[in-house]
Amino acid sequence: MSAEINTDSSRVEIKQRVVRVALAGNPNSGKTSVFNALTGLRQKIANYPGVTVERKSGMLTGPDRQPFEIIDLPGIYSLVPKSLDEQIAVDILTGTCPVEPPPDLVVVVADVTNLPRNLYLCTQIIDIGLPVILALNMMDVARKKNLQVNVEGLARRLNIPVVPISAKQMEGIDELKDTIFLHGRKGANGRNGHSILKSVELARVCEPLVTWFQEHGIDSPSGAYAEALRVISQPQALERWQNRNGREELSGLVQKARQELDARGIPWKQAEVRIRYAAIDQICAQNITQPKSTGSELSEKIDRILTHKYFGPVFMFLILATIFQSIYTWAEVPMTAIENALGALGQQVEQLLPPGPLQDMLVNGVIAGVGAVLVFLPQIVFLFFFLAILEDTGYLARVAFIMDRFMAKIGLSGQSVIPLLSSFACAVPGIMATRTIQNQRDRLLTILVAPFMSCSARLPVYTLMIGAFIPGIWLGGIFYLPGLVLLSMYLLGMVAAVVAATILQKFVVKGESTSYIMELPAYRMPVWRFIFYRVYEAGKAFVTNAGKIIMAVSIVLWFLASYPKPDAKHQQDMLALEKSGQTVDSFHEIRQSYAGRLGQLIEPVIRPLGFDWKIGIGLITSFAAREVIVSTLATIYNLQDADETSVDLRAALQNDRYPDTGKPVFTPLVAISLMIFFVLACQCMSTLAIVRRETNSWRWPVFMFVYMLIFAYVASFTVFQVGTALGFGS
Ligand SMILES: Nc1nc2c(ncn2[C@@H]2O[C@H](COP(=O)(O)OP(=O)(O)OP(=O)(O)O)[C@@H](O)[C@H]2O)c(=O)[nH]1
Numbered sequence: 001m002s003a004e005i006n007t008d009s010s011r012v013e014i015k016q017r018v019v020r021v022a023l024a025g026n027p028n029s030g031k032t033s034v035f036n037a038l039t040g041l042r043q044k045i046a047n048y049p050g051v052t053v054e055r056k057s058g059m060l061t062g063p064d065r066q067p068f069e070i071i072d073l074p075g076i077y078s079l080v081p082k083s084l085d086e087q088i089a090v091d092i093l094t095g096t097c098p099v100e101p102p103p104d105l106v107v108v109v110a111d112v113t114n115l116p117r118n119l120y121l122c123t124q125i126i127d128i129g130l131p132v133i134l135a136l137n138m139m140d141v142a143r144k145k146n147l148q149v150n151v152e153g154l155a156r157r158l159n160i161p162v163v164p165i166s167a168k169q170m171e172g173i174d175e176l177k178d179t180i181f182l183h184g185r186k187g188a189n190g191r192n193g194h195s196i197l198k199s200v201e202l203a204r205v206c207e208p209l210v211t212w213f214q215e216h217g218i219d220s221p222s223g224a225y226a227e228a229l230r231v232i233s234q235p236q237a238l239e240r241w242q243n244r245n246g247r248e249e250l251s252g253l254v255q256k257a258r259q260e261l262d263a264r265g266i267p268w269k270q271a272e273v274r275i276r277y278a279a280i281d282q283i284c285a286q287n288i289t290q291p292k293s294t295g296s297e298l299s300e301k302i303d304r305i306l307t308h309k310y311f312g313p314v315f316m317f318l319i320l321a322t323i324f325q326s327i328y329t330w331a332e333v334p335m336t337a338i339e340n341a342l343g344a345l346g347q348q349v350e351q352l353l354p355p356g357p358l359q360d361m362l363v364n365g366v367i368a369g370v371g372a373v374l375v376f377l378p379q380i381v382f383l384f385f386f387l388a389i390l391e392d393t394g395y396l397a398r399v400a401f402i403m404d405r406f407m408a409k410i411g412l413s414g415q416s417v418i419p420l421l422s423s424f425a426c427a428v429p430g431i432m433a434t435r436t437i438q439n440q441r442d443r444l445l446t447i448l449v450a451p452f453m454s455c456s457a458r459l460p461v462y463t464l465m466i467g468a469f470i471p472g473i474w475l476g477g478i479f480y481l482p483g484l485v486l487l488s489m490y491l492l493g494m495v496a497a498v499v500a501a502t503i504l505q506k507f508v509v510k511g512e513s514t515s516y517i518m519e520l521p522a523y524r525m526p527v528w529r530f531i532f533y534r535v536y537e538a539g540k541a542f543v544t545n546a547g548k549i550i551m552a553v554s555i556v557l558w559f560l561a562s563y564p565k566p567d568a569k570h571q572q573d574m575l576a577l578e579k580s581g582q583t584v585d586s587f588h589e590i591r592q593s594y595a596g597r598l599g600q601l602i603e604p605v606i607r608p609l610g611f612d613w614k615i616g617i618g619l620i621t622s623f624a625a626r627e628v629i630v631s632t633l634a635t636i637y638n639l640q641d642a643d644e645t646s647v648d649l650r651a652a653l654q655n656d657r658y659p660d661t662g663k664p665v666f667t668p669l670v671a672i673s674l675m676i677f678f679v680l681a682c683q684c685m686s687t688l689a690i691v692r693r694e695t696n697s698w699r700w701p702v703f704m705f706v707y708m709l710i711f712a713y714v715a716s717f718t719v720f721q722v723g724t725a726l727g728f729g730s
């Protein structure tokens, strides 16, 4: 079965069939950790339910170079999906996915410390007739808790291979691989697994239905049992049989079964849960020895403080404040080092190449532009480092818990919190994470406000402005003012999301939100290996992005800001001005370039926000990606001051004056107005593209772009105008 011989060519070649192995299991049971251990890939792992929201696959080579495709799926509690991510997993497992047949083998990754709930899903998958291997994950935790599992007993009872593993400690991974190789190659003959249903007294209720299904095309007794339970418990499942022959008879049998359950005091909707758990509890009692509970667990003790009604939010604020402060202070030394290295590189290039357009482009376009953004690498690294720790310890789930009640108040579901918090890294994965939200209205609303969360691309913009215009004062010896201003930009984004959500649900996305009970994972020590990968990947993406998008934009911008060169008349006019003792605009060359003209074209519109034409150019280029405004300003100021190798961008911003009035172009108020604009505007192609994909229409990305732009304009306008009126304008 597993090999087919291809005799087309002169050489007889054995083409190996790919064996498809799906990893299924409850959310947060460690599927992706196992996936990474098997395939050597590095998909995202974190300590909260709903991390994986789409199907991911990787290859594993078995004996005789047999290829195995390992498929990581979003977590599910049962085969009845409640949200889009669960739908994806269930469709693939049950063979209802239009583009993909069911897998050849399912590895159910179960959290051994929570076995009954994990077995519920496992037995459901056994019952649909797929070959199953049970991987008991988190054995390291079980050992610490003194939890004993009779692996053989479990394997015998369920009639499937059971492999104890720890994806964290990389234990049992080789055994798991061997088991996969052995069972995966059997294909359809590999069916294993006993249905546990028959063993339960209550399951007799199903028997007439089982017989009916066996007569109507479901051969396997376990499949028939499972379907019987489904049609009893779920009206939708019954509907699927509506067009078949004998459906009246079926409806009659279902009615009778439901009545019988009623008579025993069991609501029929709970039939499946009751019957399965009756069997599972028995299995667990026979095969697991749980130590007597030693009072409350450590996680619970910690949670009593960290999720406390009043202390919880206080801790949350302190933790966030510490993080932003650290991002600010720790990054300083490496940032200066990168800055110096880039300065030296610029000098080298300048000495090596003869003066001319090429030298100019490399020094003032590429090195200045890309360098201005690269300098922020250390901050990005620290941001992701802290985010990864918050996620992997399980604290992020607590933040979601603390916020839950508040979210309900503003008409959003607690399920929106994690996608919103993920958007601090980047709105794209944040918007993807909304797939876990069950209610479609809540999901759309979350998508529409997610880009208000300050993503890592805004960090360079904030830091540049704060670094140049907010004094480095320690308040009361504890809080560092630049760190606080940075934190307040993040807070502003959150407030904006709340305000927008409130307005949008009044006028645009109407309907009720669904309440939701959050599952709190146990606290865990972060797995440093994973944290390192996360940070490394984020850093790499940032540098690659600088290397591609920012380099491209910098080159184009260098050209647009350098040409056309001023004509003879322009030069003479300037000379004449200078001779007559008047001040000459040092940007006069760039002013009349293509980019300069464009900037001046939009200047009247942005002047009320405090922005001049140079910032205007930056606003336009930053629609490619937000951090591009930094490289744009760097290129413009470098071109203006071409005699100096790499100008210090901060100093250049501080010293820039309007040629007519002599007033500074940038003041702290302008810096704040600009930051606010960046908090609120949706200047990001990738975000708009992902919204298009996730909502399946152009309507929402267009709407989002427009309303956020209006929001940003109004806010910056108000701040700048009110600030100026109050005398903060200079
Ligand atoms: N102690 C311990 N922790 C583990 C083990 N395997 C995974 N984890 C941790 O469990 C958490 C969840 O791991 P993931 O691999 O993201 O779980 P998942 O099943 O893919 O979760 P979803 O994608 O949300 O369904 C992470 O914090 C992991 O570090 C293990 O064997 N032992």
Ligand SMILES: [Mg+2]
Binding pocket: 031, 032, 033, 044, 051, 052, 073, 074, 075
């Ligand atoms: Mg996962």
